[in-house]
Amino acid sequence: MIDKVTFAELIKSFADTHDITQQKAEKLIRGLFNIVLDDLKKEGKASITNFGSFSLKRVAERTGINPQTKEEIIIPAHNKVSFKPYKALENSVNAEYSDLESKLLGEAQTTEKPKAEIEVPEEKLEEKVPEVNEAGKEEDPFEAVINPELKEEDEEESKELENKIISEEEEIEIVSSEDSIKKEKSSNSAVSWVLMVLLFMIAGTGIWYFFFRDAGNVNSNKKIVFNTPSEVVKPAEQKTEKAQQEIEPAVQTEVKVRIKEVEPLKEPTTSTYTIDRNDWFWVTAEKVYGRSALWPLIFEANFTVDTNPDVINIGKILVVPSIEGSAMNLAKSDYAKLAKATLYASEAYNKAGNTARAAEYLRFAKKYERQSKN
């Protein structure tokens, strides 16, 4: 390692390369840092242009170990001057390694990172669904909830459409035919916009409903939701009310059939999940529940205390326990379960030799226990 430059060397080299005496160079450097010091005392922060900024920070009390006597000592809370280099300095210092970039571990995802990420859980769900549901319809759980609402909305929308088209026809008598067509088109596009917005809202409620099922599920459903508006809007563009009415019932019956097929799916209480690469427990929990903090539930249901929670068993099929509330709003019984599971995870960490993690999860467990009682 290269040694640091001492203050004397700094002054000498600066005075030699510039037209300035050593005394003045020293005065300049000391003066500059004295200004920084004064600013720190007055405002708690200071900066040197093109170099970096200084700020005063409060360090909380913590325990440490005296390296000589190995005794545990309490380091009291104190103030500390911290330095943050500006981008120019940071880049200049890091010039050597500037070509390096951070990369994703595991799957080869260089270009379509976010896409590939989302699609992975989606595929898994579709594989998973047929196990539970004999009807084998892929994107169903979501539709079951949405379609009853959707149906009503569609009917309302179509009525609105019809009304508008009728009013437009009345105008034709007054305005020339070309103009009326333009107006119709514009009104249709306006209505289709309203439709889109409404459908988004429905999709939103649906997502909220099925949030705990699987995050990936949402994507496959969005596609289907968009198909329906296009069916409704197209007939409107054809400007024939009859055609519209013909298609309308067709959509409705289709919807009814789907609902019938789907209903048995609402029953299952537990589902399964196959571990893939990079599926640490918290990643799995994030995919399954939408909240990574719930991973101890999965861990407790599938592994013994002797397992190290930081090791992945690729290909193992996991049982995913159900939760009563939603991931973000857990029921009291869920908290009780979670507290037990977290305690279990803490024990597992202890056995794996990771005592720091074990202590951390012990704290979490206590927190969940308190929440289960409130």
Next chain:
Amino acid sequence: MNKTETIKALSEQLDLTQTQTEEFYNALVSQLTRYLSKEGGFSIPDFGSFSSEVRDEYRSYNPHYKQMMLLPKKKVVRFSQSTSLKGQFNEAKL
């Protein structure tokens, strides 16, 4: 204080014009930067020491991609405050 104010204050202390002081100021900052990037760093008495060190690559969980990521090697600046500087901001001493 911003750069203009700093230079004004320094020029008064050094008996130099503000233009001269600004030249020296810029030269000083670029020299300090060079010390950090080419040498190990430098120290200022009664203030602290600046050093640069290579931080090894490390793994971290990226919540956006929901995946572990490998963050590359990087050379970073470290600042270590001197005891006297620490004392000035902490009245009660051990």
